[in-house]
Amino acid sequence: MTWPNRIRLFFGLLVVLAIVAVCTIAFNQRQLRAESASASIVSQEYSVGSIYAGTVTEQLVRAGDTVKAGDTLFLVHSPLLARDLASESITESDLGVPVDPDGTLAVTSSVDGTVSEVFAPVGDFAQSGEVLAAIDRAQTLTVEAEFTLTSRDYGRMSDGTIVDLLLPDDRSIRGIVTEIDVETVDGLATSTVTIESAALKAQSLEGLYRPGTPVRATLHLRDDGPLSGVSDMLRDFREQVGL
Numbered sequence: 001m002t003w004p005n006r007i008r009l010f011f012g013l014l015v016v017l018a019i020v021a022v023c024t025i026a027f028n029q030r031q032l033r034a035e036s037a038s039a040s041i042v043s044q045e046y047s048v049g050s051i052y053a054g055t056v057t058e059q060l061v062r063a064g065d066t067v068k069a070g071d072t073l074f075l076v077h078s079p080l081l082a083r084d085l086a087s088e089s090i091t092e093s094d095l096g097v098p099v100d101p102d103g104t105l106a107v108t109s110s111v112d113g114t115v116s117e118v119f120a121p122v123g124d125f126a127q128s129g130e131v132l133a134a135i136d137r138a139q140t141l142t143v144e145a146e147f148t149l150t151s152r153d154y155g156r157m158s159d160g161t162i163v164d165l166l167l168p169d170d171r172s173i174r175g176i177v178t179e180i181d182v183e184t185v186d187g188l189a190t191s192t193v194t195i196e197s198a199a200l201k202a203q204s205l206e207g208l209y210r211p212g213t214p215v216r217a218t219l220h221l222r223d224d225g226p227l228s229g230v231s232d233m234l235r236d237f238r239e240q241v242g243l
Helices: 003-031 079-086 151-155 228-241
Strands: 033-035 038-042 045-049 054-059 072-077 104-108 113-118 131-137 142-150 162-166 172-185 188-196 216-220
Touching: 033 142, 045 104, 054 079, 072 131, 142 151, 142 162, 142 216, 151 188, 162 188, 188 216
Parallel strands: none
Antiparallel strands: 033 216, 038 142, 045 131, 054 072, 072 104, 113 131, 142 188, 162 172, 162 216, 172 188
16 A cells, blocks of 8 residues: 555544544433423412402502512401401401501512412402412522433433523523422333522513523433443443344
8 A cells, every 4th residue: 555545544544533533422412411391480479368358449569560578469348357356356466467447458468579460359359368469479480391301311310400491582591400200101201390590590570581481491411421322322222122
């Protein structure tokens, strides 16, 4: 073989080895990631109700309004409360909310947040304990995501696993897994994963940062070795051919 041919062969082998290395690394990386089947932003939701049964006489908030703990959301007139106040069987300090002697009490928010829904407009009669409104609590935004995983992939995931979250505006933020619920069907684990992100919790409840906003979540599965993906591929191949 002439020297020019030897040189061409040498560089040809280098190119082949480089292509194989790149493909191996790319495959290995894909094996270490799992994309969510579905994912969306959620928050802690608090219900607000009336202590006494009565008629809603004033509605001070609407869905989408921002409220602080202690803000009055509704006024409810209750003849039963008026009777109890007159008989001194109960006092304003016992209730912990503002009341008038005529039996009108203030229904207040116990948390900071955003009113997500109002169930009792002015004129409605509310039973004692009946929910009048729901509030999405501030600084509690998390993500719930569903993944369909093999048993092997499920074993590579745990509390603290890193997750990339892609928002609808193409902004990417990072979070960690804090809770995993799993159901296994036909060897596949359908996992509902709760993901917390400091960047998400710091956001106000507005714009894209609201419960229900869809996101895409990518799990970074634990790497069990420098080429765990290749090993997994060979294991899957052996299982498929029955070896």
